[in-house]
Amino acid sequence: xALVFRLLLIIVSILTxxxxxxxxxxxxxxxxxxxxxxxxxxxxxxxxxxxxIVNIFTNLIGMQAPVNFIFLFVIFILxxxxxxxTIELSQLEYKVKELAQKMAIEEKLKRDEExxxxxx
Amino acid sequence: xxxxxxxxxxxxxxxxxxxxxxxxxxxPQYEYVIINDGSMDHTSxxxxxxKYDILDLPVNLGLAGAFQTGLKYAYVCGYDYAMQFDADGQxxxxxxxxxxKEMQKGYDIVIGSRFVEKKxxxxxxxxxxxxISVATRMSTGKKIKDPTSGMRLFNAKMIAEFALNLNxxxxxxxxxxxxxxxxxxxxxxxxxxxxxxxxxxxxxSRSMMYMLRMLLSILFIQNFRKRDRxxxxxxxxxxxxxx
Numbered sequence: 313x314a315l316v317f318r319l320l321l322i323i324v325s326i327l328t329x330x331x332x333x334x335x336x337x338x339x340x341x342x343x344x345x346x347x348x349x350x351x352x353x354x355x356x357x358x359x360x361x362x363x364x365i366v367n368i369f370t371n372l373i374g375m376q377a378p379v380n381f382i383f384l385f386v387i388f389i390l391x392x393x394x395x396x397x398t399i400e401l402s403q404l405e406y407k408v409k410e411l412a413q414k415m416a417i418e419e420k421l422k423r424d425e426e427x428x429x430x431x432x
Numbered sequence: 433x434x435x436x437x438x439x440x441x442x443x444x445x446x447x448x449x450x451x452x453x454x455x456x457x458x459x460p461q462y463e464y465v466i467i468n469d470g471s472m473d474h475t476s477x478x479x480x481x482x483k484y485d486i487l488d489l490p491v492n493l494g495l496a497g498a499f500q501t502g503l504k505y506a507y508v509c510g511y512d513y514a515m516q517f518d519a520d521g522q523x524x525x526x527x528x529x530x531x532x533k534e535m536q537k538g539y540d541i542v543i544g545s546r547f548v549e550k551k552x553x554x555x556x557x558x559x560x561x562x563x564i565s566v567a568t569r570m571s572t573g574k575k576i577k578d579p580t581s582g583m584r585l586f587n588a589k590m591i592a593e594f595a596l597n598l599n600x601x602x603x604x605x606x607x608x609x610x611x612x613x614x615x616x617x618x619x620x621x622x623x624x625x626x627x628x629x630x631x632x633x634x635x636x637s638r639s640m641m642y643m644l645r646m647l648l649s650i651l652f653i654q655n656f657r658k659r660d661r662x663x664x665x666x667x668x669x670x671x672x673x674x675x
Contacts, residue, residue, distance in 0.1 A: 333656040339598040343605070343653055347645050350652070407491040414490040 313378050318360040321382075325353035325360075352389060359385075435532065436511040437464035438502030440495055441519035445473045451521050452484050459525045465505060466519065469498040496601035500594065503586070507595040508669065515585040516602055523583045527622040531585045534620050540590050541610070543576070544583030545619035552577075560643050564604045567650040572611040577619055579604035590615070596669065599657070605649035613659050 332349050335341035359366050363378060370381040437455070441448055448466070455464055465485045468476045470492035479486040489501060499516055506514040513535060517523050523544070531542045552558050564579045584602065586594065590610075594600045611617055 333653065336599065336653060337656055337658045339658075343599050343649050344645065346653065347648055350648060351644075410491050 313360075313363050313366065313382070317379060318363065321356045321360040325356045328353045348393065356382075356386075433513070433532070434509075434511045435462050435513045435515065435528075436502070436506045436509075437462050437515050437517040437528075438499060438506065439464055439466045439517050439519050440469055440498040440502065441466050441471065441475050441479075442469040442492065442495075442498070443471045443473045443475060444519040445471075445475045445478055447520045448475055448484075449478060449482065451519055452479075452482070455525055459528070462525070462528060463511075464517070465502055467498045467502045469493055469495075496603070499602045500600070503591050503595040504669075507591050510588075511591065512588050513585055514591050516582055518582060522624050522626070524623060524625065527583075527620065528585075531583075531620050531622075534618050535585055535587060537618070538616070539618045540587055540615040541607070541617045542585040543578060543581050543607075543617065543619045544585070544622035544624075545578035545581055546622065546624055547577040548619050548621040550621070557639075560639065563643065564646055564650065567647050568604065568608040568611070571608055571650050571654065574611050574617075576604075576607060576611070576617065579607060581622075581624075583622060583624070603646065605646055605654060608650045609654040609657060612654065 328349055332341065332346045336343060336346055359382060366378040366381055369385075370376075370378045373381070373384075375381050375384075439451070452464070452466070455462065463485070465487055466479055468479065468486055468488045470489050476486065476488055487501060487505060489498060493501070502516075503514055513532065515528065515531070517525075527544055531544055535542045546552075552562060561578065561580045565576055568574070568576050568579055582602070584607075594602075594606075600606050607617065
């Protein structure tokens with residue numbers, strides 16, 4: 313891997329980490345959600361500092377250039393993450409729907425009760 | 433001295449009656465509230481039928497969200513102390529009094545600890561507990577012998593802080609963070625029962641993820657957090673929510 317590429321990876325990873333930490337500091341991000349990005353950034357930094365690790369994997373799958381392995385790795389991890397986020401989003405939407413419906417029905421029942429009391 | 437036991441319950445129909453009846457019969461001096469975390473079984477039905485104090489969450493929030501609901505309730509009602517208490521019979525109420533006595537010496541948090549006088553056994557689960565202890569020690573310089581114990585007693589100041597803030601889950605990393613910020617924490621020797629009913633939330637892969645999260649959080653992330661003091665009064669909190 314070219315030195316510039318490695319430096320770029322390191323810089324971007326550090327910036328990502330700093331951004332996540334700032335969001336946690338501002339109490340705008342839950343730690344559970346930051347963990348993934350911190351580990352991801354950490355892995356990219358390790359790959360940049362020790363390129364021989366990348367070379368091992370590159371040879372293992374029979375790729376030409378180590379940089380291709382980095383691309384494959386990043387795309388794979390991000391796809392997985394996107395997949396998991398989609399599942400989470402779906403569950404979240406279900407919960408919001410459930411909440412709204414429950415609140416609306418409860419409020420309606422309360423009003424029905426009051427109305428009945430009025431008639432009596 | 434108003435003490436509230438917060439009992440998060442998710443699908444605990446088999447054990448809840450035993451736990452609550454024991455509390456009501458033998459320890460009527462403590463108030464309690466069950467937080468039904470969107471259970472799929474008959475937990476809620478059984479509690480309502482037996483006229484237990486229960487708060488029903490319409491959706492499942494997980495342990496942290498359920499416990500925080502209890503703390504918000506304690507905060508709004510102005511309790512002096514609040515404590516997390518398991519619905520599965522793991523925690524024993526006979527140790528609460530000793531914890532409250534320790535609290536009255538002026539601590540912010542008192543942990544019901546299994547390993548103050550006794551030694552930690554060598555099992556895989558305890559290896560995790562040990563690693564978290566070591567991480568806490570490295571990060572704060574202070575010793576917590578049983579960081580994963582769920583039996584924790586909080587004073588009014590901590591109730592407010594836990595109730596109103598993000599990233600205040602009832603987990604060892606929050607404890608480590610608060611220690612670092614100058615909160616005073618003590619431990620009291622207690623005994624715990626093994627889980628009687630239901631299966632543990634933690635399996636192997638979840639345990640690994642949990643450990644990774646805790647260690648990364650304690651050793652790295654918590655160093656960068658800023659502590660926001662609570663400024664809102666409990667009255668303005670409720671009004672703010674209603675509007």
